[in-house]
Amino acid sequence: MKRIRCLLLVLAAATLGVAAAAQPAADSLAARREALAEARYLKSIFKTDEAIEKLSALVQPGALDEEVLAELADCHFINGDYEAAAGTYQMLSLQAPDNLLYRIKQMQIAFRMKDYRACASIGQEVLARDSIPAVAALAGDAWNLTGQADSALVYYKKALAIKPRNESVVSKAANLLLAEKDYDGVLGMTEDYLALDSANLTVLPIRGLAYYLKGDYESATDIFQQLEDMGQDSYPVHFYLGQSYWHTNVQYRAERELLQAWAIDSSDANLAWTIAAVMAEMYRSFDEQVKPWLDKASDMIRPDSAFVSRIHHQYGTGYYGLERFDEAIAHYQEAYRYNPSNIQALSTIAYCYERQKKYKQALEYYEKYLKVARPGTRGYEFARKSIEYIKGELFMEE
Numbered sequence: 001m002k003r004i005r006c007l008l009l010v011l012a013a014a015t016l017g018v019a020a021a022a023q024p025a026a027d028s029l030a031a032r033r034e035a036l037a038e039a040r041y042l043k044s045i046f047k048t049d050e051a052i053e054k055l056s057a058l059v060q061p062g063a064l065d066e067e068v069l070a071e072l073a074d075c076h077f078i079n080g081d082y083e084a085a086a087g088t089y090q091m092l093s094l095q096a097p098d099n100l101l102y103r104i105k106q107m108q109i110a111f112r113m114k115d116y117r118a119c120a121s122i123g124q125e126v127l128a129r130d131s132i133p134a135v136a137a138l139a140g141d142a143w144n145l146t147g148q149a150d151s152a153l154v155y156y157k158k159a160l161a162i163k164p165r166n167e168s169v170v171s172k173a174a175n176l177l178l179a180e181k182d183y184d185g186v187l188g189m190t191e192d193y194l195a196l197d198s199a200n201l202t203v204l205p206i207r208g209l210a211y212y213l214k215g216d217y218e219s220a221t222d223i224f225q226q227l228e229d230m231g232q233d234s235y236p237v238h239f240y241l242g243q244s245y246w247h248t249n250v251q252y253r254a255e256r257e258l259l260q261a262w263a264i265d266s267s268d269a270n271l272a273w274t275i276a277a278v279m280a281e282m283y284r285s286f287d288e289q290v291k292p293w294l295d296k297a298s299d300m301i302r303p304d305s306a307f308v309s310r311i312h313h314q315y316g317t318g319y320y321g322l323e324r325f326d327e328a329i330a331h332y333q334e335a336y337r338y339n340p341s342n343i344q345a346l347s348t349i350a351y352c353y354e355r356q357k358k359y360k361q362a363l364e365y366y367e368k369y370l371k372v373a374r375p376g377t378r379g380y381e382f383a384r385k386s387i388e389y390i391k392g393e394l395f396m397e398e
Helices: 002-044 048-058 066-079 082-095 100-112 116-129 133-145 149-162 167-179 183-194 203-214 217-229 235-247 251-264 269-281 286-300 305-321 325-338 344-355 359-372 378-397
Strands: none
Touching: 002 048, 002 066, 048 066, 066 082, 066 100, 082 100, 100 116, 100 133, 116 133, 116 149, 133 149, 133 167, 149 167, 167 183, 167 203, 183 203, 203 217, 203 235, 217 235, 235 251, 235 269, 251 269, 269 286, 305 325, 305 344, 325 344, 344 359, 344 378, 359 378
């Protein structure tokens, strides 16, 4: 009996020892759950810095807690710390390569960091695994922002193939096609969309513009008139409707629409001229009705900057020949202001100052010239040697 009692006591002691060892582990898991819940709450009320502090304390060296890291990455993303978010999502992707969310997050971060090629590359990888319209659209945006219109169109079309009713993607793709003057492409794309949403106020104007630019003014008139009948009182609607009526010889309607466009925005010289032309075709009084609109257009025209630059340059050359350097400098400065590609003006200004022994100003303009001139040219070498001379003179003055 004594031996049995002893064995029972040993077994009880062993059981208590196991329970004691298990208790800290259970406490640790409970603390983790509590800290994680608190961090999620802090994130939900936009106290992301405090949430990051809580989550960072849960990260153990050498151990990858996916749940904690995912929350931490999301907090960095919300906080705008895209580099930290990208690094954390990279770790998560390596740990869980089948989780597309982490790759999509990396794609979004690359876009926000303006690494558009990386964004497009990740998008291509994600789409190879799953057809997600938002991913295709974002990849299209990335290619668009790198100037790769053809690639952007490929991905915009993929997005529309998956989700046809996406006016934003239609608008972006149509703008690329309009830039390429592929008006039939725009008409085909907008027709597909409008079959699903015939009165869409984003896509209808694009279709009308494509007809107008293609020269199909009657179809353009129908669409812009439809938009006006739907209550669209905007400058583009009135402008293109007026232009379309004019091209189809309905001058009285053209006049009305163009005047409405002018009432909304009176900054377009071409519109003022068009109104004058329409009125002239309607045999309105030249002095009382046509001429005032021509005067408006004339007053709004800005002079050709390159031409103005040439005029000032010629003035400068004349004064330079007379050694009236102050007047020459003033005109050369204007010549350069109107046409910054006229870098010869900088060198000549510098030389005028040098002739006046105004060495500091001369040095300033010679240095400006060297920054934009091509090394090895005669002008470049002349300016470089002049700088050496001027620096010597300035040293002597000191």
